[in-house]
Amino acid sequence: MAAPTGGSVVACELEHPATFDATAQWARRTNRSWLKVPFNTASGCVTAEDYALVIRPDTRVATIIHTSPVTGMVQDVTGIAQAIRSISPECYIIVDGIQHAPHGALDVAAYGADGYVISLYKIFCRFNNGYAWVSPRLSTVAHDRLSGKSDDAWELGSRDPSALAGADEMVKYLEWLGGHFTDSSSRRERIVAAGQAMHEHEQAMVARLIEGTKSLAGLRSLPGVRLIGEGDSPSREGVVSFAVEGIDAKQVVAYMGERGIRVHARSDDVFSGNILRPLGLTSVTRISLAHYNAPSEIDECLLVLGTMLAES
Helix, strand or coil, X not given: CCCCCCCEEEEECCCCHHHHHHHHHHHHHCXXXXXXXXXXXXXXXXXXXXXXXXCCCCEEEEEEECECCCCCEECCHHHHXXXXXXXXXXXXXXXXXXXXXXXXXXXXXXXXXXXXXXXXXXXXXXXXXXXXXXXXXXXXXXXXXXXXXXXXXXXXXXXXXXXXXXXXXXXXXHHHHHCCCCCCCCHHHHHHHHHHHHHHHXXXXXXXXXXXCCCCECHHHCCCEEECCCCCCCCECCEEEXXXXXXXXXXHHHHHHCXXXXXXXXXXXXXCHHHHHHHCCCEEEEEECCCCCCHHHHHHHHHHHHXXXXXX
16 A cells, blocks of 8 residues: 555465465555466475566565475575565565574565564464564555554554563573574574574474485385475475375375374365465375474384375
8 A cells, every 4th residue: 555556466376375365455455466476386486587577667565485384495585585676676575484484593684575474373482473574664654553653653552461471482492492502692693593403403304204214215205195396405494295196185184193193284275275276286285394303203204104105
């Protein structure tokens, strides 16, 4: 609403409906063109070059997903933002960082975006509590606020103390964790170190899950399994999704759940359909990893999967 009239709104087909559907709705409400950036179905990523083919000089708003919760791939947000600005310098750029936040360090000021959104339940806190960073330019656009408040005020009421308590403990935990990987007394440097250590550990767990061990076949080698995205991609971040030929993902989830392995199904529905349809799939099973997962858990997961496939 703060941008000049007309023009276009751009989203990527890799995005969560929180932004993908919102861009469609607001393009329609403001009589703007809604343009979609396709993603690479082989890599599970979208690139700056992909955005450059769709962005126009009159693009008013563009959204980017930092890490896909379906393909598990992280995008080059800085590169994409630069590509957008090279064509439409005044475009408002909003980044969905929800899936990326628990898997590594954030540096919102370096991305070149106007907004960066996270949801605390993804980073070891409670549900229904979200936060956003906004650029100085976006902070003062016309928005709902109480009369008499400053132009950059966004809060309409009191914060939830219990949610803040959880966020405070999460920050303290990350600082404590980072203290195992740096001697610095700086809170920022400790948190950055925690993010780097988390990322490195998760990369090792992901590699074990995909490649397997000497005694266990990894996802890449299991019969009838289609891995989403390239197996050795450096862009993969904490999530591995796969489809099993002839078996619906909900069946996989139920089988593994009965044996103590918690995984999730993503189906061609309102949440994941825009991603699964280009992949030609109706459902995938998603394994989500975090820094607290251990190699023994990966091995148990592969063992259960192998047993299921042998029985099918």
